[in-house]
Amino acid sequence: MQAEYRQRREALMSKIGNGTAIFRSAPMAVMHNDVEYVYRQDSDFFYLTGFNEPEAVAVLAPHHEEHQFILFVQPKDITKEVWTGYLTGVEAAKEMYGADEAYPINELDEQLPQYLLNADKIYYRFGRDKSFNETVLTHYQRLLRVYPKRGIGPTAIQDTCTILHGMRLVKSESELELMRKAADIAVEAHNTAREMTKPGIYEYEVQAEMEGIFRKHGALGPAYPSIVASGGNSCILHYIENNRQMDDGDLLLIDAGCSYNYYNSDITRTFPVSGKFTAEQKTLYELVLSAQKQAIAQVKPGNPYNLIHDTALRVLVEGMVELGILQGEVDKLIEEEKYKPYYMHRTGHWLGLDVHDVGVYQYGDDNPLILQPGQILTVEPGIYILPGAEPAEEQPKVDEKWMGIGIRIEDDVLVTPTGCEVLTAGVPKEVEDMER
């Protein structure tokens, strides 16, 4: 893997010319008082280094005579390590992570200027760590002050996203392997969840079983808080309480995926708790399934990203008009967003090191991103008719029979040279497979 991290750094450096790029590790997050969450490195930092400790800074300085990749890390400290775990330390940061030079983090202010002095630009993404933002600004302003005398030095700070996030959008073979693993583990968890579900059990029992499977296979845990939403809860997009007892007649919507070596899966399935859909549940399920399949059929190189959402949306709106849930002409309903009370989110997102992964979706309104092999995205249309749902203006009142039905079907899809591959196809989604 070290060779691949190096390749990524070299690819980035080849694009920043005489700039210097600075990356800050993610901070430790506090759960309560002095208890911290399990550490999760910043995805950009991890992508370029594989280094998984807080209080670190990575610098890329392609124009520097001696050092192009510099790490600032916490030094070895046995007294501290006995409490909070192993630290790589300065020496090993060079050997294990391939840094040309490494320093203790407390020498940052002293050492950083030599890597900025002759750069024409600083590449840095202003982040949540305000004090580090200040540090970068302070160094930049100091150099700006002496710029007239030297006629050389950084005169701009540019976000790294336009370059780095374009790289992250297209997955390498080794990333794809990790994405497949994350997908396979989540597939097993979803299949187990469907088999165990019956009236009377609690949502958290299903959650526990699924998250147990994640850990059992070495995943770090859920990729995001698992959504196990039965009955009317299925209409709440980010329902995470997961504490309701399931009833005969409910649907169960499960949106859960895992994080494996930092790479994520994101799957949603919806099925009847009793093993049989009601007529209304089945009708809406078939509509969402059809929207999802037709949208997935549009995932191929050369197609614009927007086409996936547009395709799913049209199928959903046409279907809702046929069922009398919406009234009017399909194009107009879409243009005026009259469907929004029942379909309020987009049809997917990029997937990778972040669940809502980085990368642009379009370059302005008339210039959509064109799909290319190696990209991974979710396709996740849904319909949600809340109990007590209010229709959009000039739209029919919702018939009670639809109320409380929430359905989403979500798969993770890889763009291949000839079309696409559904990485999560191992979880069935046909009506007969969802029934018992």
Ligand code: GLY
């Ligand atoms: N579970 C988050 C999402 O589907 O986007």
Ligand code: MN
């Ligand atoms: Mn998703």
Ligand code: MN
């Ligand atoms: Mn999801």
